[in-house]
Amino acid sequence: MSLRLRHLTTLENLPRATIERLLDRAVSMRDACAHGTRKLDLLAGRTILNLFFEPSTRTRTSFELAARRLGADVINFDIGFSSTSKGEELYDTLHTLEAMHLDAIVVRHKTSGTPDELVRHAMSGVSVINAGDGNRAHPTQGLLDALTIRQHRPDFENLTVTICGDVKHSRVARSDVHALSALGTKNIRLCGPAALMPADTELPHCQRFTDFDQAIEGADAIIMLRLQKERMAATDLPDEAAYFQRFGLDKRRLALAAKGCLVMHPGPINRGIEIASEVADGAQSRILEQVGNGVFVRMAVLGEMLAR
Amino acid sequence: MSLRLRHLTTLENLPRATIERLLDRAVSMRDACAHGTRKLDLLAGRTILNLFFEPSTRTRTSFELAARRLGADVINFDIGFSSTSKGEELYDTLHTLEAMHLDAIVVRHKTSGTPDELVRHAMSGVSVINAGDGNRAHPTQGLLDALTIRQHRPDFENLTVTICGDVKHSRVARSDVHALSALGTKNIRLCGPAALMPADTELPHCQRFTDFDQAIEGADAIIMLRLQKERMAATDLPDEAAYFQRFGLDKRRLALAAKGCLVMHPGPINRGIEIASEVADGAQSRILEQVGNGVFVRMAVLGEMLAR
Amino acid sequence: MSLRLRHLTTLENLPRATIERLLDRAVSMRDACAHGTRKLDLLAGRTILNLFFEPSTRTRTSFELAARRLGADVINFDIGFSSTSKGEELYDTLHTLEAMHLDAIVVRHKTSGTPDELVRHAMSGVSVINAGDGNRAHPTQGLLDALTIRQHRPDFENLTVTICGDVKHSRVARSDVHALSALGTKNIRLCGPAALMPADTELPHCQRFTDFDQAIEGADAIIMLRLQKERMAATDLPDEAAYFQRFGLDKRRLALAAKGCLVMHPGPINRGIEIASEVADGAQSRILEQVGNGVFVRMAVLGEMLAR
Structure with a gap:
């Protein structure tokens, strides 16, 4: 059995067994909730603090719900989002929160590596997520x-998964690749405008496409990324319609994928830019299932770290 | 017995029996709280989300207190108030929240009809308030x-109720008329500057006045509305003093009403604009009683919808 | 035995016995928490409202944690910080909150005396902190x-305490002087730029210094105040480096104090302006201990006021 997690800053290099244990825990959480147990007391008396330097109502709410359903208290620490909080100022905030005897800090920050900085500077038993x-x-x-994906296709080794959009700036894409690779998926395809693809040295085991039709052919799951509209300028696509024509997921394209291909998106979706409504709302869409699983996965992570 | 409510978007067309049941429930809540039971567990394990697209600390707090006193968890979903969220974007937010397995969504929005839109698009068992x-x-x-009003004058059939101010833009006035009409009140008077009165086709069974002295004569209850100061420009009243002179409630005017006439206001009051301090703070004022009843009524509504 | 507190607006004129009882209670709270009791139910069913007219995430979070650890519900009443809320408008807010049957209001306001105004206008059993x-x-x-200080040096009568910085504008300095005086400390020294010292008639029993080296000599505890950078202009110090040179606490200066001198700061610290990192992070720093004690002291105050 692999070690119990104390922090969770990235999935990179996490053993397959740990990821599988977390997914199994999430399923247990879902089953417990489905059987009418609306609230567990696994984390009664624990306090979890949301420390968001970037606004994200959806993710914050998902973490808050997860914590509350486990009986924990949740505090939202309302950092002004204009704050650039970094370096000493950030560590002082961390140490202040540690001195208040919190059990976990859920952090979002625009600077890559900030959660690891917190882990390195943490002095007490606080967990960083x-x-x-x-x-x-x-x-x-x-x-x-x-x-x-596992709920529908547990045979990760056999899957072809296509991730499409602004891969270069996407933390979702990177964490998806890390999870899928750890679980044995060999065929991961990245697709997007050349200007929005990561450097060749990054994610070397993934195949790269700039033609979405080719990237989608035979895919078992497609993960569409949200386009930050201000980044469209970096591409050679003059407008939203042009972007959608080259990299939008519509019915025609979905027909190129394998039968029953899962359609996924981390949300919130830009209808008509990266995905057509007929696909987002269609029978193959797993987008809302992802949202529901988000709460269970966060319950699993919090439970793993903080249960006595 | 009328059906248990699943949503509450308007009082219009609600049967008298339903309204009376909710008021009776509110009285039970008040009695339970008065007898030292500070917290009930009727809604233990339930999660209620406040989705406010317009700021309103008072109403949000009243709902939050109501939910907590019934043992429910409350999440404040902090929509930026600059967001115009409507149409597909609004429904996507709704579906995301449904996927997180919330029990009820309390919504405020500047666009009339938005709560009914949510009801129409809701896919799961979530209640909309x-x-x-x-x-x-x-x-x-x-x-x-x-x-x-019922606490003091349960004989709704015999009452004359005057609603004064910016009736045209007031959702409070409309819901008051719907409640009072359902409970049997025949004499409802609307009063305000001509420019701030609703179209003649609306609320046809109410009497209309532009002379406040006439409107108040013999009234058993007066509901003063809050004036949005930016709307004063639409009237032919040059300033606050002029508005107060024509449509403000002071001691002299209150003397024209029936003995013991109830003075009400949804708050927050504009002293010296729509109401004189001597009246707002006087013996006939029921303004703070309204605030207290607000919590009990919201407990009643949440309890009716969400108790197992 | 002195009377149980109902409100806490200032420490001025509070009997020594009351202050000692609150400190003893805080120690009990700390002990209870240290022995694994993560959550007490002393205030189960009680509701505490944070009414902050000035932003302060740290203090608000400390009060929120204190209340939650005692089992109380906490509501954050989000006043727009641009609101000047005073006079009738403030009292109307107070009465509205009282009508909602809250147990305590924790208030922060930029205007001195506002909490006492609330106490004077409170109509019900609500406590004001x-x-x-x-x-x-x-x-x-x-x-x-x-x-x-008591944890390390319970012999308040023998102590020399130096408070340095913008004493003139500091509520922390004033409350520290009140607490220390009540506990018997005779030697309290105030130090800062002449323009940032309080009027001579204020705090007359404290010694005054404008030379920090002299003020620190032989001190048993040094409380550094946070400098609001916009106030530096009022001094004759052209920049942060100049301020630090005259009034910053560094290793050289700390060596002038008594052996084992406690280094304190209410936070958040401005490194390199009022305190050097080597001192803030050094062995004599009690800054994080202060943060931890903040939660226990607030638990003590809330418990004293609201426990049945």
Whole structure:
């Protein structure tokens, strides 16, 4: 049995057994909730603090719900989002929070590596959970995407998964690749405008495409990324319609994928930019399943770290 | 016995029996709280989300207190108030929240009809409670006003109630009229500057006045509305003093009403604009009673919808 | 035995016995928490509202944690910080909150005396706790500083304590002086730029210094105040380096103090402006101990006021 996690800043280099244990725990959480146990007391008396330097109501709410359903208290530490908080100022905030005897800090920060900085500077038993740092990692998103795929296609070794959009700036894409690779998926395809693809040295075991039709052919799951509209300028695509024509997922393209291909998106979706409504709302869409799994995965992570 | 409510978006067309049951429930809540039971566990394990697209600390706090006193968890979903969230974007937010397995969404939105849109698009068992939409409805305010009146004058059939101020833009006025009409009140008078009165086709069974002295004569209850100062420009009243002279409630005017006439206001009050301090703080004022009843009415609504 | 507190707006004129009882209670809270009782139910069913007219995430979080660890519910009433809320508008807010049957209001306001105004206008059994008003008082900070000193040096009568920085605008300094004086400390030294010292008529029993080297000589505890950078202009010090040279606490200066001199700061610290990192992070620093004691002192105050 692998070691119990104390922090979760990235899925990179996490053993397959640990990821599988977390997914199994998430399933247990879902089953407990499905059987009418609306609230567990696994974390009664524990306090979890949300420390968001970037706004994200959805992710913060998902963590808050997860913590509350385990009986923990949740504090939202309202950092002004204009704050650049880094270096000594950041560590002082960390140490202040540690001195208040919190059990875990859920952190989101625009600078890659900030959660690891917190882990390195933590002095007490506080656990650090990364809720997204720069373009580097969003490990609970990687886990919930893996869980969503596993529910339908547990044979990760045989899967072809296509990730499409602004891969370069996407922490979701990186954490997805880490989770899928650890679970044995060999065929991971990255697709997007050349200007929005990561450097060749990054994620070397993934195949790269700039033609979405080719990237989607035979895929068992497609993970569409959210396009930050201000980044469209970096591409050679003049407008949203042009972007959608080259990299949008519509019915025609979905037909190129394998039968029953799962359609996924971390949300919130830009309809008509990266995905057509007919696909987002269609029978193959797993987007809302991802949201539900997000709460269970976060319950699993919090439970693993903080249960006595 | 009428059906248990699943949603509450308006009091319009709600059967008298339903309104009376909710008021009776509110009285039970008040009695339970008065007898030292500070916290009930009727909604233990339930999660209620506040989704406010318009700021309203008072109403949000009242709902939050109501939910907590019933043992529910409360999440504040902090939409940026600059967000215009509507249409597909609004429904995507709704579906995301549903996927997180919430039990109820308390929504305030500047666009009339938004809560009904949410009801129409809801896919799961989530309940929607309108905390105010545009100028259309504020049903818990209508209920708490009815409860406040009933405590003093349960003979709704015999009452004359005057509603004064910016009736045109007031969701409070509309929900008050719906509650009072359902409970049998025949004499409802609307009063305000011509520019701030609703179209003649609306609320046809109410009497209309532009002379406040006439409107107040013999009234058993007066509900003063809050004036949005930016709307004063639409009237032919040059300033606050002029507005107060024509439509402000002072001691002289209150003397024209029936003996013991109840003075009400949804708050926060503008002293010296729509109401004189001597009246707002006087013996006939029920304004703080309204605030207290607000919590009990919201407990009643949440209990009706969500108790197992 | 002195009377149980109902409100806490200032430590001025509080009997020594009351202050000692609160510190003893804080120690009991710390002991209970240290022995694994992560959550007490002393205040189960009680509701505490944070009413902050000035932003202060740290203090608000400390009060929120204290309340939650005693089993109380906490509501954050999000006043827009641009609101000047005073006079009738402030009292109307107070009465509205009282009508909702809250047990305590924790208030921070930029205007000195606001918490006492609330006490004077309160109509019900609600308790008012000052979380900082203008430059007047921050009583829980005074208590937590006294507790921090007492843990190391319970012989208050023999101590020399130096408070350095912008004393003129500091509510922390005033509450520290009140606490220390009540506990018997005779030698309290105030030090800062002439323009940032309080009027001579204020705090007459303290010694005054403008030379920090002299002020620190033989001190048993040094409390450094946070400099609001916009106030530096009022001094004759052209920049941060110049301020630090005259009033910053570094290793050289600390060596002038008594052996084992405690280094304190209410936080957040400005490194290199009022305190050197080597001192803030050094062996004599009690800054994080202060933060931890803050939660226990606030538990003590809330428990004293609200336990049945």
